[in-house]
Amino acid sequence: MSDSKEEISRRAALQRAAAAGAGLAAGSGVLASGGARQVHGSVVGPGTQDDWFTKRAYSLSGNKVLGEDGKGAIPDASLASRIYLPESAEEVSRLVKSLPPTTPIATIGGAHESSNVAMLASDNAVIFDMAKLNSIDFHRKGDELLVTVGAGVLFRPLVEAVRDHQGALPVGTGPDVGVVGYVLNGGISGYFSRRLGLLGQRVVQMTVVTATGELRVVTPADELFAAMLGAGSALAIVVDMTIRVAAESVVQGAEQRVFGFETREQAVQFSRDALRFMKAQVLPDDSVSMELVVSGAKALVVTVIFYDSFVGDTQTFIEPLMSLGTQLDLPVVDQATWSTWYEAAAALWPVINDMVGDPLVTLQHAVGTVGVPSDEILDFVSDTIVAEFPLDEAGFSIIEIRTLGGAIFEGRQLPTGNFHHLFFVDFITLYDAKNKTVVQRQGIADATKRVVDKSAEMKGLAVDFSGTHSQPDDLRTFTKASTMFGTEDAAATVVALKRKMDPTNRFRFHPFKKLL
Template sequence: MSTSHSTTGRADQSLPVSALREAVTGAVLTADDAGYEGECTGHNVLRAVRPTVVVGAARTEDVVAAVRFARAHGMPVAVRNAGHQVVLPDTGDWLMVTTGRMDDIHVDTRTNTVTVGAGARWRQVVAETVKHGLAPLTGSAPGVGVIGYTLGGGIGPLLSRRHGYAADQVRRMDVVTADGTLLRVTPDSDPELFWALLGCKGNFGIVVAMEFAVFPVTRFYGGGLYFRGEDTARVLAVWRTWLQTIDEDTTTSVAVQRLPDTSGLPDVLRAAFVLHVRVGHLGPADEGERLVAPLRGAAVPLLDTLEERPFEQVGEIHRDPVRPAPVWEASIGLREFSAATAEAFTALTGADSGCPLSLVEIRALGGALDREPSVPNSVPSRGLPFVTLAIGVAEAAEAAPVRDYLAAYAEGMAPWADRRNIMNFLSPQAASTPTEMRALFGAEHHARLAAVKRRLDPANVFRLNHNVEPG
């Protein structure tokens, strides 16, 4: 399952890389250059890749030059920013564009919109919007890149059930297409491309800028309840019933976690086996306190972090790890989380399961995530009620137990599996064939995507991803 590759294609001297360096303000690196390894390694160290050429773009013109160079030399192009963009290496020559240097952010308080560059991360955006009492549809991890997250739909821990997918709030995108053309894409300028981009990630070009709506939210009630892992069945029974009582102002998930023994955790959580119940609520603190009372009564929490918080603490709901690690993962869309589903989940993750995974979570979706936005998009998970994500941490040489258990977990949850899934949660191995991609999007939507692909990228230059082939 590892995506790491050692192939770098031709030697530097057989490509006119010097000419590319003259055209690019940012970095142009090959395998022999200092900085190449760092440019090719992201948060998941197992996904380190070795492109023939990597362009660390600092401006839109760099992206244009990189794509035109790749096209001239018959090379496919991959793009990566900070998370949520899977890069599947090619066996021949290929070029990768990294966008972390393009992190401009502009907040427009007249229209309550934000415009970001391709490399902006959510923590940077939040730091700017909170100055104006505004909040974006950020993800659970503040360090994730905005554009990759949004092109994959984008679900967060607080605002999503009220306002939908992050993709639903996009107003325009600036896109470099496969022939090196820069397009400004809006619902009016190219409705089909706008629809396709928002949900199918990097299949149609490199999005170098994006404008999206933000909302007047300054505070929330939220955090988490950490229960003993042995209390999972009892707490899940309460959580399942409690879900029927909440409205769109409340977002929640649960995660069985086997936590490391690290100084970055509270003492009570170090090397602990826990069930983490996460809650984000948009109402006042007293309303939140009443709301979570049934959860607090489900068992005795080891740690209770639920409280009123400023919006900039939205990352405290999930407390996702921030250190790079060798991560193996699998996700499944679930059409229900019934008593039988919960029983199977507990058997697969509980105290007697032998589960070696670091985290296995269930996210409750619904609310605005079920509704088509005013301008439709291609997000494939619309209407999906639940999704489960399982993660294990292991170096490649020691990963067999983790990989085997991910497969066993998927098999155990298969009776409740839905063809739909969260695009951002797909592992490199998921939806890796045309048949699987067609199943993910459904035949009608997949045909529309393939038609856009045929128009804008008939040679499938952008294929090192969860790929839609030209139709």
């Protein structure tokens, strides 16, 4: 189905749901399921299905608020015929078995995926919203602390629970991002992955339900296991996953400085020199990581995380960045020193919570290099991405320039481009659509696209190489399966497993839909 067809009005969605006899009750109970069979489960009824969509979707895709007719119709309801809220692994399995074998199934964890592919789904599909599977259980195996998270667990409760167990994990920045949705699509932590790897590399077991409804416990011995940790949203439904927790002592401390800027030229100049610092001092040294965020709020946020192996003085380490701000006459508008993993893990929650819209609109893109970036590429990042990205027009937008590699390269290879990239830049277009005309929204989308197009022409720079930082509903895509999944071999494995595990493509609502 084309993206424009997915953009339907609330009324059309409700009419279709009614015609299909779908979603006849809200709350737990025994429900009629498309035909004669009975299934257990709670379901979002037709009268509340549009509410579910508007409340649950974190944002709307910047491609879906333009309107084919030029009037900018904004999607406000899922196309799915029924939305289930299963409460156990057995219930997920039973539901899958009870549905006609060709019924497409979309799964929702934290509802943060950028193109709303699973939230909108299609009119012959059902959605499993995993929100009720929200248990977090800690247990020990020998010396190791393990945590088993249900498929509905979000980062905030996990981070708080891990803090209470004196632990640490390479978590994402968004408090309400789904932990499982992040892992299955190759999630990275700009602050912690260089020391702790990708969160997917710390997974030791998963409970999944296959396209035929079989309930399986999957371990590293299974061929499906590694493939799930980068391409999993296309292969099976995850009910829970068990993750190795590290000790909180892996983080020694962190320094964050926020410089204000007035003109884009100042942001470009700061970025140019800060990236040279990153290349010379941070990329060769696995005991530190650095992130530079250039934001539409006219702030340059530099964060340096010092891991347990760091030897030296943290203030001395960041001194060149401070001098850079002074040279450019940029005021320090905020600063923080963190001494724990938790403080760093939770630091961005208030900022992210302030990004609200009616609706909030997003486009996600990433570029990066597998090795140390050339000076030419660094200049491209500052002189083109920082200079030309629509930071002013889309006021919540951010450019995040990060160091990866380190422990990621040492751990188990996963089928995501995020595994292979040392230098990583994601640029996220974000704005409140409330007071934007369709022409303005189109202008923001076009400006974003121009930056992506130029990035794709840049030799040595890969574009959109994971499910967590890409925009699958863009008209054009620059990603090949081998880039998205990391290598030709990884792509071949994912494609073969997709054919074997899901021959009728029931699980089609994932960020790789143009590739699988």
